[in-house]
Amino acid sequence: MESLKMFLRTITNISDADFENTIKYFQSQHLAKNSYFVLPGKICQQVAFIKKGTLRTYYLNENAEEVTSCFCIENSLTTSYKSFILQQPSELAIQAIEDTELLVIDYADLQNLYQQSVVWQKIGRTIAERQYIVMEQYASVLCNETAKEKYLRLLKEQPSILNKASIADIATYLGVTRRTLSRIRKEVTQ
Numbered sequence: 001m002e003s004l005k006m007f008l009r010t011i012t013n014i015s016d017a018d019f020e021n022t023i024k025y026f027q028s029q030h031l032a033k034n035s036y037f038v039l040p041g042k043i044c045q046q047v048a049f050i051k052k053g054t055l056r057t058y059y060l061n062e063n064a065e066e067v068t069s070c071f072c073i074e075n076s077l078t079t080s081y082k083s084f085i086l087q088q089p090s091e092l093a094i095q096a097i098e099d100t101e102l103l104v105i106d107y108a109d110l111q112n113l114y115q116q117s118v119v120w121q122k123i124g125r126t127i128a129e130r131q132y133i134v135m136e137q138y139a140s141v142l143c144n145e146t147a148k149e150k151y152l153r154l155l156k157e158q159p160s161i162l163n164k165a166s167i168a169d170i171a172t173y174l175g176v177t178r179r180t181l182s183r184i185r186k187e188v189t190q
Contacts, residue, residue, distance in 0.1 A: 001026075004049050004103055007075055011126045018119050025109040031055075031096040037078070038094040044083035046104040050074050053100025054164050058172070059092050068173040069138070071097075071161045081131060097165055147176045151184045 001023055008014045029048070031037060037055060038044045048055075055078055057070040072078040072094070083090035084107060105113075113120040141150060151174060154161060161170065171181040 001103070003051055003075055007049065007077075008123060012119055012122050014119050014123070018117065022113055022117070022120070025105050025113060026103045027105075029102040029104050031100040031102065033096055033098050033100075036093060036095050037102070038080045038083070038090050038092060040091060040093050041089050042083075043087055044080040044090050045107050047077055047079040047084060047110060048102040048104045049077055051101040051103060053102075054097050054161070055094050055100060056097050056165060056169055056173075057092050057094050058169075066093075066169075066172065068165075068169045071158055071165060071173065073158060073160065077127060097169070142175050147174060147180055148184050148187065150174045150176075151181070151188065155188070 004023075004026070005014070005019050008019065026049070031053070037046075037048055040060070050072055052074055054074070055072040056068050057072065057078070057080075058066045058068045061067050069092070070078075078094060080090035080092045080094060082088070083092070087107065110120075110124075114124055141153065145153065154170070154174065165173075167178055167181060171178045174181065176184070
């Protein structure tokens with residue numbers, strides 16, 4: 001729980017008392033490698049804080065091929081936000097790419113926290129703002145950077161992904177073919 005408290009304190013100065021009053025809403029959950037936190041077509045009922053491990057978010061394109069849109073690493077939050085907020089079936093899948101330990105909170109419990117606590121209203125607003133910025137940056141990167149620049153960005157910002165995710169998943173995340181990714185990796189290591 002200490003890692004969750006430290007994460008929340010990057011958002012706002014949550015007191016020990018406020019934190020103690022809210023941890024009862026969080027439950028530990030273990031995901032084995034390749035198991036799912038969110039399945040497409042199902043309503044996402046939880047938000048997860050990643051204590052340990054890595055998840056990938058993907059969707060199916062028009063050819064029914066998996067396209068990775070996000071790698072979610074330790075000390076961050078993940079959910080299918082559209083599904084969670086609107087309580088509609090998810091278009092995304094969120095899958096563990098290694099054994100992963102989560103702290104999860106259900107939709108109803110999070111809504112209770114928002115109603116009970118001004119601190120949690122600020123946390124929710126700030127997280128939503130941050131997620132919007134992340135999505136806008138990702139869209140900008142896909143449109144404005146070359147494949148090599150995208151790879152170098154991943155290498156700089158999330159280097160652990162290169163050892164954990166498959167080449168196919170990294171390639172779809174970068175919007176390139178496996179062959180192009182192999183060429184770029186060769187260029188970067190020379």
